[in-house]
Amino acid sequence: MTDFVLVAGAWLGSWAWDEVVPELRAAGHGAHPVTLSGLADRQGVPAGQQTHVQDIVDEVERRDLRDVALVGHSYSGIPVGQAAERIGDRLTRVVFVDSNVPADGESFVSGWSSDGRAAVEASIAGNKGFWAPLTAADYDGQGLTGEQIARIVDGSTPHPGATLTEPAVLARPLGELPATYVKCLLDGDKPSRDVVELLTGERWRLVEMDTGHWPMFSQPRELARILLDAATP
Secondary structure (H helix, E strand, C coil), X not given: CCEEEEECCCCCCHHHHCCCHHHHHHCCCEEEEECCCCCHHHCCCCCCHHHHHHHHHHHHHHCCXXXXXXXXXXXXXXXXXXXXXXXXXXXXXXXXXXXXXXXXXXXXXXXCCHHHHHHHHXXXXXXXXXXXXXXXXHHCCCCCCHHHHHHHHHHCCCEECHHHHXXXXXXXXXXXXXXXXXXXXXXXXXXXXXXXXXXXXXXXXXXXXXXXXXXXXXXXXXXXXXXXXXXXX
């Protein structure tokens, strides 16, 4: 049995996995969606990036999970990638779902264009230290129904800004982790350059989904099947 620890991206909480969790449990596995500090039902909890890394490690250790598959979506690939090396032999695989990946000494916004980085920093400065959630129009073209978009928008909460600007801390190369990268093709047909390089290694695999950046909403059953396949040796 694999224990899946599921971490959604910016602005989202554990609720984002509501349609994926039953599929994993029905297949006989554990499923543990995590809400990171400062988000959803944990609003008001101070958080930097290392807080989010510790949130994930704490979930694994508190439940004494073994045979763990860590799943990080979007922003959360950064803390998940760091947590993966910190849980040691409890880890079986990391699954990055259309996500950023950590680089030692680099932040979430390090690789962004100067305009993109400035926009995020302006949002944080104008929202008392938080990155403002997207609007409904921002989800167009991502394979989502109007109902799914409304659900995401209604459930989203401002994201703690410090988690986006603080650097990642890695003790060893990310390519040494056993990993699957899920690329959602409506959000670009190729992974980022750093992910492409990681995929040249023996321990990384690529899986593509014909949907947008939020597959836990647009194609939850298909995503669950990919997670189950990824956890199978």
